[in-house]
Amino acid sequence: MANIVQVLVDAIALGSLYALVALAIGLVFGVMRLVNFAQADYITIGAYALVVPTASVAPPLLLGALPSALMIGGVLVVVVALALLTERVAFRPLRNSNPSTLLISSFAVSYFLQNLVMLIHTGRPKSVGIGQGLANAVEIGGVRIPGVQLLTMIVTAGLLVALVLFLKKTPLGVQMRAAAENFQMARLLGMPANRVIALAFAISGLLGGAVSLLLTIQTGTLDLRMGLMPVVYAFFATVIGGMGSLPGAALGGFLVGVASVLLQTYLPADLRPFRDAGVFMMVILILLVRPQGLIVTSAAKERV
Amino acid sequence: MKSDTMSFATIGRFWFPVFALVVPLAIIVVVTGQFGGLSIQRTVIEMLISIVIVVGLYIFVGNSGIISFGHATFMAIAAYASAWQTCCEMLKPITMSGLPPFLRDQSVPLLPSAVVSVLLAGAAAFLTGLVIMRLTGLAASISTLAVLFILNVVYSNWDSVTMGSASIVGLPTYVTAWLALGCAVFAIVIAYLYQLSAFGLAIRATREDEVAAAASGISLYWSRLIAFTLSGFMVGLGGVLQAHYLGTVSINSFFLSFTFLALAMLIVGGMGSLAGAVVGVVVITVMVDIFRRLESGISIGGEQWALPAGTQELIIAAFMLLILVFRKDGIMAGREMTLPGQEQREKGLING
Numbered sequence: 001m002a003n004i005v006q007v008l009v010d011a012i013a014l015g016s017l018y019a020l021v022a023l024a025i026g027l028v029f030g031v032m033r034l035v036n037f038a039q040a041d042y043i044t045i046g047a048y049a050l051v052v053p054t055a056s057v058a059p060p061l062l063l064g065a066l067p068s069a070l071m072i073g074g075v076l077v078v079v080v081a082l083a084l085l086t087e088r089v090a091f092r093p094l095r096n097s098n099p100s101t102l103l104i105s106s107f108a109v110s111y112f113l114q115n116l117v118m119l120i121h122t123g124r125p126k127s128v129g130i131g132q133g134l135a136n137a138v139e140i141g142g143v144r145i146p147g148v149q150l151l152t153m154i155v156t157a158g159l160l161v162a163l164v165l166f167l168k169k170t171p172l173g174v175q176m177r178a179a180a181e182n183f184q185m186a187r188l189l190g191m192p193a194n195r196v197i198a199l200a201f202a203i204s205g206l207l208g209g210a211v212s213l214l215l216t217i218q219t220g221t222l223d224l225r226m227g228l229m230p231v232v233y234a235f236f237a238t239v240i241g242g243m244g245s246l247p248g249a250a251l252g253g254f255l256v257g258v259a260s261v262l263l264q265t266y267l268p269a270d271l272r273p274f275r276d277a278g279v280f281m282m283v284i285l286i287l288l289v290r291p292q293g294l295i296v297t298s299a300a301k302e303r304v
Numbered sequence: 305m306k307s308d309t310m311s312f313a314t315i316g317r318f319w320f321p322v323f324a325l326v327v328p329l330a331i332i333v334v335v336t337g338q339f340g341g342l343s344i345q346r347t348v349i350e351m352l353i354s355i356v357i358v359v360g361l362y363i364f365v366g367n368s369g370i371i372s373f374g375h376a377t378f379m380a381i382a383a384y385a386s387a388w389q390t391c392c393e394m395l396k397p398i399t400m401s402g403l404p405p406f407l408r409d410q411s412v413p414l415l416p417s418a419v420v421s422v423l424l425a426g427a428a429a430f431l432t433g434l435v436i437m438r439l440t441g442l443a444a445s446i447s448t449l450a451v452l453f454i455l456n457v458v459y460s461n462w463d464s465v466t467m468g469s470a471s472i473v474g475l476p477t478y479v480t481a482w483l484a485l486g487c488a489v490f491a492i493v494i495a496y497l498y499q500l501s502a503f504g505l506a507i508r509a510t511r512e513d514e515v516a517a518a519a520s521g522i523s524l525y526w527s528r529l530i531a532f533t534l535s536g537f538m539v540g541l542g543g544v545l546q547a548h549y550l551g552t553v554s555i556n557s558f559f560l561s562f563t564f565l566a567l568a569m570l571i572v573g574g575m576g577s578l579a580g581a582v583v584g585v586v587v588i589t590v591m592v593d594i595f596r597r598l599e600s601g602i603s604i605g606g607e608q609w610a611l612p613a614g615t616q617e618l619i620i621a622a623f624m625l626l627i628l629v630f631r632k633d634g635i636m637a638g639r640e641m642t643l644p645g646q647e648q649r650e651k652g653l654i655n656g
Contacts, residue, residue, distance in 0.1 A: 035442060093629045099442050100371045104571055105628045111564045112621035119614040236450055239443050273461035280450040280457075284435055287447060291438050 005143045007265050013149045015257030016156035019250045021211055021234035022241070023163060024204035026249030029238065030180025031200045033099045037106040038086055039234070041113035042205055043227030046079040046212030051128055051222065053120045064130045071130070076209040083205030084198060086113075095197075114224060123224055131217040148218050155210060160250065163203070167246070172199060180244060181297075229276075233257070236283040242293025251294060256283070317643065322496050324641030325582045326489050329355070333481050345481060351589040352484035353545045355582055358569045359491040360538025362581035364531045365570060367499060369511035370441050373563050374432065374448030377455040378536040379543030380558035382425035384459065384466060386544045387553045389417035392474040399472075402464025414478060418548075422540040429536020430529070437528040441514075452563065459555040471554035479549035487545055491538055495578050498534060507531050565592075568624045574634020579641045584634065588620065595619055 021039065028036050050064035050071070063074040090109045094102055131151075137144040167173040172195075178186040179196050187193050208227075215226055233256050240255065241248025256279055263275045286294075329352070336348045361375050388396075388403055389412035397408050412420070436447045459466045466472075498504045507527040509517040518524055547553045565588070573584020601610035627634060 033442075035446065090625055090629075094632075097628075097632060098369075100369060100445070101628060101632055103371055103442065103445060104567060105625060107564060107567065108621045108624045108628070111561075112618055112625070115614050115617040115621065119612060119618070232449065232453060235446050239446050243443060274457060277454045277457040280454045283450055284447060287439060287443065288435055291440070291443070293443070 007261065009143065009145055009149060009153075010265075011258040011261040013152045013156075014261050015254040016160070017152055017211060017214060018230060018233050018237055018257035019253030020156050020159060020207050021230045022237035022249040022253030023160075023246060024207040024211075025231070025234045026238050026241075026244075026246050027176070027180075027200045028204050030244055030246065031176060031183065031197050032091070032095060032102070034091060034102040034106060035099070035235065035238075036204065037103075037110035037231070038113060039204060039208055040225075040227035040231035041110050041117070042079050042083055042208035043212040043215065043230065044117060044224065045082055045113065046075050046209045047128075047216045047222050047226060048117055048121055049075055049078045050130060050216065051121075051126065055122045055124075056126070057124055058127050059121075061128070061130075064128060068131075072213060075213055076206055079209035079212065080202050080205035082113075083201045083208065087198060087201040091201075092194075092197075118224055121222075125224075126222040127220055128216060128222055129220060130213075148214075151217070152214050155214060159207065159210060163207075172196070176200060177246075180246065233260070233279075236280065240283055240286045240290075240293055242295040242297060245293070245295040245297045248293055248295035248297070320643050321579065321640040322492055325492055325579060329485060329488060329582075333485050337481060347589065347593050349479065349481050349484045349549060351585060352481070352488045353479070353542060353549060354566070354569065354585045354589060355488040356484075356491045356545060357539050357542035358566055358581050358585050359488075359495050359578065360535050360540075360542055361566055361570055362535075362575065362578060363495050363498060363538055364528075364535035365567075366575045366577070366581060367504060367507045367511060367531050368528050369575075370528070371445045371567070372448040372532075372535075373445065373567075374436075374451040375535065375539045375566070376558040376563050377432075377451050378425040378429050379539045379546070380455060380459065380555060381428050382421040382540035382543035383547035383553045383558070384472075385421035385424045386417055386547050387472045387475055388465075389420065390414060390476055390548075391472055391553075395474070399467055400465055402462075414476065414548075418541075418544050421544050422537055425540020425543065426533055426537035429540075430533040433529045433532035433536075437525050437532060452559070456555060456559055466555065469555055471552045473552045475547055475551045475553065477548055477551040479545050484545060484549070487541060491541070492578065492582065494534075494538065495581075498531075499578065503527060503530050565620070568620055571624055572627050572634055574636040574638055576633055576638030577636050577640050579639065580634050580636035583636055587635065591620060591623065592616060 021043075024039055025036060028034055028039075050061060051059040052062045054060070063071050063078070065071075066074060086109055090105060091102070094105050097105075131148075137146050138150055139145075165173075167177055175186065175191045175196050176199065178189075179191055179193075183193075211230060212227070215230070216222065219226070234249075234253055237252030237254075237256050238249045239252070241250070241252030259282060260275060260279050263278050264272060267275060267278070332348060333352075336344050340348070357375075357379065361372065364370070364375075365372050388400065388407050391411075392399075393411045396403065400408065411417075432448075432451055436444050436451070439447055460469045462468070499508065506517070506522045507530070509520070509522055510524050510527055514524060543558075569584040569588045570581055571584070572587055573582065574580030595611065595616035598611045599613050599616060601608055603609075631637065
């Protein structure tokens with residue numbers, strides 16, 4: 001019994017992490033039809049900001065050496081600044097391009113950033129120890145939950161609630177949802193396009209920074225591709241959730257995270273390495289049944 | 305009644321866009337074969353193989369306007385299939401013990417093995433397309449990414465058959481400059497005939513306006529599926545060529561970096577036309593080659609200096625972004641190579 005609860009905790013923790021990343025992707029997609037590959041590099045660069053750029057595999061800490069509050073603030077500032085920078089330099093000039101062009105440009109931005117990190121930090125994985133106190137397990141009702149997982153769940157739940165409140169209750173949040181619904185119309189009704197798009201990027205950076213901290217605490221390693229898998233999972237999450245739908249993105253993220261943990265647990269040991277393939281196969285099967293995704297928005301169909 | 309010379313001129317005009325691409329390529333092969341050093345000759349062969357791959361990619365991406373991240377999958381399928389059939393007869397029973405006996409214990413002759421591999425890639429593309437072409441543009445793009453990841457995960461872990469993420473070494477290397485040129489010409493001709501065929505025109509109509517094309521009775525699904533399958537065959541051919549040029553196959557060479565480079569070639573040249581695909585390959589190959597040389601170090605005035613490794617990737621990515629921002633239809637901007645006057649006539653046709 002406790003074992004099943006344990007698996008469920010794992011599933012919820014990973015699911016909510018993917019939901020966060022999927023929301024970051026979904027927000028930006030909503031306001032400018034951009035599927036942002038560079039989200040992976042926001043996460044990676046946020047984590048690499050913790051250490052001093054060297055070729056060493058156990059580098060001295062940079063932001064990671066600060067007290068936790070400053071460290072968290074520092075990483076978030078770095079990632080938000082990066083997200084805004086990519087928006088200003090690469091994506092704003094392309095704003096009126098078609099979604100395929102935007103997709104390709106974000107692929108190029110991502111490739112650029114990834115190679116930039118490689119140039120500065122070298123390509124070798126590095127170890128970094130932050131938040132060691134969280135390694136201890138907490139016992140709740142007979143179930144031992146690792147501190148990191150508890151933290152992940154609390155942080156993601158907190159961020160999800162904050163995001164929902166922001167989108168539902170604040171004027172800017174409402175404008176952002178209106179932009180996701182119908183950008184042209186919202187603009188005609190006075191929505192400040194630049195500000196709303198920049199804000200969407202800033203939020204995606206904020207979520208990216210949170211994810212990079214959580215991932216680094218969980219794994220204790222830095223890797224050039226550490227942001228890649230969460231973001232790829234998030235892509236598929238937004239597709240099965242229904243492109244352009246924020247609840248869909250969160251739901252999709254949750255589903256792929258849960259599916260991934262369940263496969264990891266219940267697949268026979270010699271099939272476990274194929275877990276990701278299994279999840280992606282499921283994504284394609286879901287799309288076979290519901291090509292528009294689980295939650296269909298009016299924005300999904302191109303207007304004539 | 306048309307005279308022979310008239311029909312000759314007509315044929316010439318019809319084939320001019322192909323000649324304008326093929327003849328310079330042939331000249332490059334002849335000139336570098338005569339005067340170029342070994343490293344330049346290698347670059348030329350790599351460029352010709354890239355042309356097969358990128359033209360293959362163009363058949364789907366260029367004509368349909370849907371970006372695909374999944375074509376490296378079909379290359380990998382063909383390359384591995386060819387490796388299973390032709391590689392290292394002595395070692396196969398040990399290193400790839402999971403192969404079925406008819407592959408494990410014998411080799412298949414080169415030509416049939418290449419044909420089978422290419423057919424397999426095409427079949428894989430057809431099966432994938434059956435599912436993915438049901439989706440709308442962006443969702444389809446992302447699903448092709450799923451396909452790329454699925455194959456990567458499977459081949460990286462299917463140790464008994466693919467040797468996992470290790471390289472399979474010792475494929476017969478039979479690809480020469482002339483063979484690569486032949487295949488590049490073949491790819492260009494097929495792509496050209498396809499885009500002028502009824503199927504090609506139909507899918508190009510869907511690229512310009514999905515709704516209008518569908519309203520004119522064009523099936524988005526079938527036109528895209530046909531292009532996806534044909535394009536799968538062609539990149540499969542590219543995969544076989546690459547495997548038998550390098551002599552090694554490794555799953556990580558068919559992943560994101562490769563996908564990026566192939567797409568960069570297509571985008572830089574301009575994905576709207578066949579000429580764009582070919583020009584893009586040439587431009588990017590030259591750039592990559594120059595920066596690779598600079599990275600490995602050159603001496604100027606007796607002083608040795610080199611760019612840090614990784615500069616080349618940064619420059620290619622930055623160049624691609626600049627193209628997207630300032631010339632978003634690429635160098636060729638969707639035009640084919642045409643004779644002077646010909647384009648005018650076609651414009652007149654459209655406007656009239």
